[in-house]
Amino acid sequence: MTDDNGSGYGRIANAPKEDELLTHVDFGTPMGELFRRYWQPIAVSSELTDLPKRIRILCEDLVVFRDAKGRVGLLGAHCIHRGTSLEYGRIEAEGIRCCYHGWLYDTEGRCLEQPAEPARSTYKDEVRQPWYPTHEYGGLVFAYMGPPDKKPEFPIFDIWLQEGATLYGYRNVSRGVVADCNWLQIQENATDPFHTFFLHSTISGLQFTPAYAAKPSVKFQRTPYSVQYARDAVLPNGNRWLRVGENFCPNARSLPPQTETGEEAGLHRGRFIGWWVPVDNTHTIGFQLETLFNTKDKQDESVWATASPGRSNSKQRPARTYEDTQRRPDDCEAQVSQGPIAVHALEHLATSDGGVVLVRRMLREALQAIERGEDPPNVKRDANDRIIKVAARNEVVAPEPVA
Numbered sequence: 001m002t003d004d005n006g007s008g009y010g011r012i013a014n015a016p017k018e019d020e021l022l023t024h025v026d027f028g029t030p031m032g033e034l035f036r037r038y039w040q041p042i043a044v045s046s047e048l049t050d051l052p053k054r055i056r057i058l059c060e061d062l063v064v065f066r067d068a069k070g071r072v073g074l075l076g077a078h079c080i081h082r083g084t085s086l087e088y089g090r091i092e093a094e095g096i097r098c099c100y101h102g103w104l105y106d107t108e109g110r111c112l113e114q115p116a117e118p119a120r121s122t123y124k125d126e127v128r129q130p131w132y133p134t135h136e137y138g139g140l141v142f143a144y145m146g147p148p149d150k151k152p153e154f155p156i157f158d159i160w161l162q163e164g165a166t167l168y169g170y171r172n173v174s175r176g177v178v179a180d181c182n183w184l185q186i187q188e189n190a191t192d193p194f195h196t197f198f199l200h201s202t203i204s205g206l207q208f209t210p211a212y213a214a215k216p217s218v219k220f221q222r223t224p225y226s227v228q229y230a231r232d233a234v235l236p237n238g239n240r241w242l243r244v245g246e247n248f249c250p251n252a253r254s255l256p257p258q259t260e261t262g263e264e265a266g267l268h269r270g271r272f273i274g275w276w277v278p279v280d281n282t283h284t285i286g287f288q289l290e291t292l293f294n295t296k297d298k299q300d301e302s303v304w305a306t307a308s309p310g311r312s313n314s315k316q317r318p319a320r321t322y323e324d325t326q327r328r329p330d331d332c333e334a335q336v337s338q339g340p341i342a343v344h345a346l347e348h349l350a351t352s353d354g355g356v357v358l359v360r361r362m363l364r365e366a367l368q369a370i371e372r373g374e375d376p377p378n379v380k381r382d383a384n385d386r387i388i389k390v391a392a393r394n395e396v397v398a399p400e401p402v403a
Contacts, residue, residue: 016345022363023182023341025278026059030367034250036146037376039154041275041287042134043141044169048072052096054087058145059280062132068093073107074143076130081114105129138289139169153380157273159254159390165291168302172274172286173309175332179276179284183251185335185342186276186284190245190253191355193218193231195334200312204328207316211235211262216243220354225249225377227358228391235262238399246392247359249366249377251276254392258303258313262396270392272304282340 025032035058042057048066054077055062061077063086073095077085084100091097095106097113103124104113109131111124135142135154144151160167171177175186189195193216200206201213216233231243241262247253254270272290279285292300301314308318310325310332319325325333349357366376380386 015343017343018182018341019344021367022344022360023184024281025183026281030370031250031363032058033146033370034363034366034376035278036144037150037152037370037379038146038250039135039142039144039152040251040277041140041169041289042074042143042277044171044287045136045139045141048141050091052087052089052091054085056279056283057143058278060145063087063089063096064134064141064143065089065091065096067091067095067107071107072134072136072141073105073109074132074134074141075105075109079103080127080129105131107131107134137169138167140287140289152375153383153386155378155380155386155388157254157388157390159270159273159291159392160289161387162269162291162293164293166294166300167289168292168305169287169289170302170305172288172304174304174307174312174330175284175286175310175336177285177309178279179286179332179336180282180340181284181336181338182282182341183276183278183284185338186286186331187247187251187253188356188359189331189335190247190255190274191220191227191229191359192353193229193243193245193355194352195331196231199329199331199334204330207312207328207330208258209261211241211260214241218352218354220358222358222362223391225388226391227355227362229355237263239263239265240397240399242393242395242397244391244393244395246270246390247355247362248273248388249362251278252378254390256392256394260394260396265396265398267396268394270390271302273390 021030025035043064047053052063052065062074063077064074066072079086079098081103084098088099089096094112095104097104102115109129111127114124117123133144196212197215200208214233214235216231219230221228227247229245233241235241239262245255252273252275254273256270257268272288274288276284276286290302294300303313306314310319312330369376
């Protein structure tokens with residue numbers, strides 16, 4: 001079929017398939033295996049009360065809970081006895097008890113009691129509920145869902161270790177409480193700084209600050225563990241503003257404060273590490289672990305943590321109607337509207353998409369590393385060497401005085 005007049009005939013109706021290698025995260029898929037080699041955030045610590053919480057992560061149905069002794073467990077959702085969901089289980093001192101026949105499991109899936117079995121039965125010692133290791137840090141609960149013999153150390157990003165910093169873990173709902181699309185089309189946004197000049201400034205009005213309206217020049221850079229962009233702009237007041245964002249393999253990222261005005265010279269490091277975690281192939285949830293700096297005179301705030309669902313920060317009013325989203329679209333509309341899974345074969349990437357190209361290349365190389373039996377980037381094996389350096393920052397420089 002020729003394409004000499006741009007007709008949609010056949011081109012729209014017969015769309016190619018998505019790039020399953022990079023987008024599908026089911027167990028046994030290459031990307032699913034890559035995700036399972038890392039600690040992934042799955043819940044906010046404060047969500048774990050006296051009731052279990054059912055979740056879905058990487059296409060797996062799970063239940064996360066905190067027992068009465070404070071230990072966190074992550075178990076398969078369905079009781080191995082008869083399949084009843086443990087979301088209806090009762091939390092006790094030693095674990096969680098299935099509501100149907102009372103089988104009691106500890107946080108590592110060991111069956112401690114089977115009330116209906118004979119007193120001398122040892123059957124409880126022969127069965128085990130599927131479980132995953134968990135780790136709490138900064139107000140988030142993380143899980144490792146990969147091969148037990150490949151479990152890495154929990155990594156520490158150096159921005160979390162800044163003097164005077166308080167860590168604040170929360171859900172990122174800027175693409176909705178649950179985003180109705182694949183994880184990758186959201187994650188790639190972290191290496192697309194041109195959209196801040198257009199989407200967040202020109203189209204939808206100033207959703208951030210006036211500084212973002214200055215058209216930038218951008219450079220993209222690949223490091224052994226990340227993809228970085230350097231967004232460089234000269235502001236109307238003459239100050240030069242350099243903004244660096246970073247995308248870590250596979251699904252973490254760091255960005256500096258969104259509230260930079262460019263009025264005063266100075267340097268501010270990245271504020272958070274965020275993750276876009278696949279619920280399944282067409283749904284995604286977000287988590288962030290942010291550094292806040294409180295003083296006796298000022299309580300630091302997070303513009304991300306208090307944002308309304310579907311909005312990028314708390315300075316933006318909620319979208320109340322479909323017309324609102326059409327007139328003032330945000331990241332949510334721009335990315336979710338690409339479809340449940342964005343089809344790369346339909347794209348026409350340009351020079352401004354250099355960061356997207358590098359992210360996809362980084363992921364493919366990580367998959368190849370696993371195929372060779374190697375660790376992918378940012379997997380830490382040494383407890384004494386698990387710090388990951390973060391380059392994300394805002395840097396404002398005043399112009400040189402005229403001689």
